[in-house]
Amino acid sequence: MNDPKIAVIKSDFHDQHSSAWGHVWIKYCEQQEINYSLIDWRSKDAFRELIDHDIILWHYSHYSNDEMIFAKNILSALKSIGCKVFPDQADSQHFDDKVAQSYFMKALGIDSPENYPLHSLNAVNEWIKEVKEFPVVAKLRTGSGSSNVQLINDKHELKKYAKLMFGNGMKATPSTAFKLKSNLISTRSFDEFLSRIKRIPEFLFSRTQAKSLPIEKGYVYLQEFIPNVDYDLKIAVVRNKLSFVARGTRPGEFRASGGGTLFYDKTLVTKDIIDSAFKTFDALGSECTGLDMITDPRSNMPVILEISYGFSHTAQLGAGGYFDRSGAWISEPFNPPLEVLINLIKDFKRN
Numbered sequence: 001m002n003d004p005k006i007a008v009i010k011s012d013f014h015d016q017h018s019s020a021w022g023h024v025w026i027k028y029c030e031q032q033e034i035n036y037s038l039i040d041w042r043s044k045d046a047f048r049e050l051i052d053h054d055i056i057l058w059h060y061s062h063y064s065n066d067e068m069i070f071a072k073n074i075l076s077a078l079k080s081i082g083c084k085v086f087p088d089q090a091d092s093q094h095f096d097d098k099v100a101q102s103y104f105m106k107a108l109g110i111d112s113p114e115n116y117p118l119h120s121l122n123a124v125n126e127w128i129k130e131v132k133e134f135p136v137v138a139k140l141r142t143g144s145g146s147s148n149v150q151l152i153n154d155k156h157e158l159k160k161y162a163k164l165m166f167g168n169g170m171k172a173t174p175s176t177a178f179k180l181k182s183n184l185i186s187t188r189s190f191d192e193f194l195s196r197i198k199r200i201p202e203f204l205f206s207r208t209q210a211k212s213l214p215i216e217k218g219y220v221y222l223q224e225f226i227p228n229v230d231y232d233l234k235i236a237v238v239r240n241k242l243s244f245v246a247r248g249t250r251p252g253e254f255r256a257s258g259g260g261t262l263f264y265d266k267t268l269v270t271k272d273i274i275d276s277a278f279k280t281f282d283a284l285g286s287e288c289t290g291l292d293m294i295t296d297p298r299s300n301m302p303v304i305l306e307i308s309y310g311f312s313h314t315a316q317l318g319a320g321g322y323f324d325r326s327g328a329w330i331s332e333p334f335n336p337p338l339e340v341l342i343n344l345i346k347d348f349k350r351n
Contacts, residue, residue, distance in 0.1 A: 006056075008058075
């Protein structure tokens with residue numbers, strides 16, 4: 001069978017961020033001499049051009065309001081005529097929506113902290129009367145790298161927060177001050193400092209894009225606070241392969257994501273974590289899943305905090321390999337976006 005015709009959709013972050021997956025896909029196609037097209041989704045004839053392809057890939061960003069509005073529907077329409085698309089609905093239906101993730105985790109029996117999506121002030125007041133477990137973590141639906149996450153210490157703080165969320169709401173734009181502080185605190189060497197300085201333009205571009213995101217309001221999302229956690233794991237699963245990166249919690253902080261302190265210790269990825277991650281991946285029915293996971297020190301069992309189809313693939317490369325479903329470590333390169341494309345090409349040729 002001939003090679004598939006592949007379309008890489010040029011996302012708004014394509015040439016603006018090192019974590020964009022489009023260049024990984026393009027590089028592979030060029031190395032393998034596979035026919036591909038780079039298509040700007042905003043161009044007038046973009047959809048007509050996309051229809052003529054077999055595999056369509058779009059690493060769209062949660063910081064682009066336009067892409068968050070249109071990408072899912074465009075990809076669903078292309079899938080309806082037989083195109084293989086990534087991300088598919090199973091990958092993206094909960095993307096950058098922590099409230100949606102909480103419903104999926106509850107429905108599918110996924111191991112997670114207690115999550116409380118509350119949709120009225122009455123529901124918040126009932127939570128205070130019936131649950132009243134403080135401190136509790138409050139999160140906006142959107143955001144990554146610990147943006148839009150805060151610790152609520154008592155009912156007075158929660159009532160004030162709820163009044164804001166059911167009133168004027170909150171901007172989802174990531175905080176420059178928080179990003180700067182968290183990166184400075186966690187910097188361990190001058191070389192690391194320089195590396196982070198070089199990425200400032202990426203953050204500023206993301207922040208500029210995020211200014212178009214709508215105000216978050218009309219809900220309060222609370223997640224059980226789990227104390228005494230020194231790190232979390234960003235787990236990446238693509239079919240039968242699982243990789244990881246550990247992220248250290250900053251001094252005086254409860255949030256690990258976004259701090260920039262990355263390390264790779266395979267002993268942290270226990271068989272329980274591997275089994276829980278693959279169980280979640282299978283339950284979601286996705287092609288590629290990123291999971292924020294911790295081990296709850298109270299039970300010594302893994303729990304999943306958040307889910308996403310997209311994440312920093314460059315951070316995952318530092319692991320130098322992957323686990324299979326049995327828990328065996330394979331010291332071979334594992335690049336999630338590349339793995340996604342290779343698998344879709346194999347599927348196309350089999351069919």
